[in-house]
Amino acid sequence: MMEDVAYSDIKLIRIFVSVVRNKGFANAQQELNLSTSAISTYMTQLEQVVGFKLCERGRGGFSLTEKGEMFLQEAKRILHELENFSRHTAQIKGELTGTLRIGMLDCMVTDQNIPLDQMISQFSKQYPQIYIKIQVQSPYELQMGILENRFDVAIGSFFMKMNGVMYQPLHQEQQWLFCSDQHPMFAQQNLTADVIRQGKMVSRGYWSHTELAKQGFKHSFATVDSMEAQLILILSGQYIGYLPEHFAQHWVEQKRLKVLLPATFGYNAPFSLIFRRGRTQEQVIQNFRKVVKNFFNNQPVRPKK
Numbered sequence: 001m002m003e004d005v006a007y008s009d010i011k012l013i014r015i016f017v018s019v020v021r022n023k024g025f026a027n028a029q030q031e032l033n034l035s036t037s038a039i040s041t042y043m044t045q046l047e048q049v050v051g052f053k054l055c056e057r058g059r060g061g062f063s064l065t066e067k068g069e070m071f072l073q074e075a076k077r078i079l080h081e082l083e084n085f086s087r088h089t090a091q092i093k094g095e096l097t098g099t100l101r102i103g104m105l106d107c108m109v110t111d112q113n114i115p116l117d118q119m120i121s122q123f124s125k126q127y128p129q130i131y132i133k134i135q136v137q138s139p140y141e142l143q144m145g146i147l148e149n150r151f152d153v154a155i156g157s158f159f160m161k162m163n164g165v166m167y168q169p170l171h172q173e174q175q176w177l178f179c180s181d182q183h184p185m186f187a188q189q190n191l192t193a194d195v196i197r198q199g200k201m202v203s204r205g206y207w208s209h210t211e212l213a214k215q216g217f218k219h220s221f222a223t224v225d226s227m228e229a230q231l232i233l234i235l236s237g238q239y240i241g242y243l244p245e246h247f248a249q250h251w252v253e254q255k256r257l258k259v260l261l262p263a264t265f266g267y268n269a270p271f272s273l274i275f276r277r278g279r280t281q282e283q284v285i286q287n288f289r290k291v292v293k294n295f296f297n298n299q300p301v302r303p304k305k
Contacts (some may be wrong), residue, residue: 002290003224006110007050009046009049009257010079010082011042011043012042012043012046013046013075013078013079014079015028015032015034015039015042015043015046016046016054016071016236017072017075017076017079018031018032018044019039019043019055019062019077020053020055020064020072021150022059023062024062025039025040025043025055025057025062025223031177034047036045040057043055043057044059045054045113046075047297050071052065052067053065053067053068054067054068054071055068057128065123070232076148080149083098083179084268084282085185086098089289095281096127096129096130097129097130097131098131098284098285099130099131099132099133099152100123100130100131100132100133100152100153100154100284100288101133101150101151101152101153101154102132102133102134102151102152102153103134103135103136103141103142103145103146103150103151103154103155103156104116104134104135104136104137104142104154104155104156105137105138105142105155105156105157106136106227106228107226107227107228107244108155108228110199110244110246110247110249110272110275111173111244111246111247112171112246113171113173113246114155114170114171115295116155116269118282119291119292119293120132121296122291122295123287123288123291124193126287126291127284127287129271130284135151137154138205138206138225138263139156139157139158139159140160140206142154142156142158142274143158143161143162143165146160146165146274146276147162147164147165147276148258149276152275152279152282152284152285152288153273153274153275153285153288153289154269154273154274154275155271155272155273155274156272156274157173157270157271157272158272158274159211160208164276164277164278165274165276165277166272166274166275166276166277166280167272167273168272168274168275168276168289169270169271169272169294170272170273170292170296171270171271172268172269172270172271173203173244173245173246173268173269173270174244174245174246174266174268174269175242175244175245175266175267175268175269176180176242176245176248176259176260176262176265176266177215177240177241177259177260177261177262177266178240178241178242178243178248178257178258178260179197179199179234179235179237179240179257179258179260179264180234180235180236180237180251180256180257180261181237181255181256181257181258182235183199183237183238183239183240185199185240185258185260186258186304190302191260193216193264193265196240196260196261196264196265197216197217197218199216199239199240200218200221200222200238200239200241201219201222201239201241201299202220202221202222202223202224202225202228202230202233202234202239202240202241203217203220203222203241204223204225204242205222205223206225206226214267215242215265215267216264216265222239227244227247230242230243231243231247231248231251234256235251235255235256235257240260244269247283264305273289273292275289
């Protein structure tokens with residue numbers, strides 16, 4: 001199938017993969033920096049090159065044909081091989097070039113135990129020709145991004161592990177249950193666990209019911225997909241919810257947040273550096289892993305302020 005596609009058509013293949021990843025022409029505009037009409041033209045050109053229809057588009061929405069699904073797998077494979085080819089060529093020349101695509105959870109910038117900024121600084125000084133691309137995603141999307149080669153490495157907390165992903169442990173992030181100064185529990189003394197469990201809980205969109213139940217809550221009253229959104233709901237005074245200690249510290253010091261029964265509701269979230277099994281020999285991944293590993297081996301954990 002792919003043998004009939006010339007190297008000059010690789011641009012069309014990249015556009016096709018982007019459209020599928022974004023589930024349609026309109027959603028792919030920003031990533032491709034193209035108008036929907038231009039994307040449609042390129043997709044038509046690609047269909048003319050391969051000789052069959054790749055997707056359905058129109059009022060019914062975007063969907064791949066059966067042959068389009070088969071072509072997508074080949075397209076992903078060849079793009080990955082081309083990227084490896086470029087990297088290997090650079091290595092033969094004695095250079096390390098290309099792109100390092102890093103995935104991460106939100107609000108890691110305040111975590112002094114994983115100073116990603118310093119790690120990237122050290123990596124970039126050693127390998128100045130590497131282009132860095134960072135995206136913030138949920139734990140599920142980070143792992144899927146690793147499996148689909150959208151990320152080379154990712155850092156986060158992963159309660160549900162996936163086959164094909166390798167996990168390099170980093171540290172344990174402290175999580176506390178909080179209410180704000182606008183919440184009735186803030187001024188209450190001698191709060192019990194049963195009373196707290198009756199509060200309106202805000203959970204994270206990537207939590208399963210099992211994860212919520214582990215903390216003793218039967219259901220939630222609100223759902224968010226980022227720590228910032230969770231903080232806003234907690235500060236509203238209508239909800240209680242979990243936040244990382246490092247992220248909440250500022251509002252604790254301002255007496256805007258209060259930890260609820262830390263001995264009962266506190267827990268540690270294990271953080272890991274993840275990468276795809278089978279890509280461990282790729283130089284850019286190896287070198288970034290070394291930087292991270294050396295940083296943790298040589299840097300003491302910073303004291304809490």
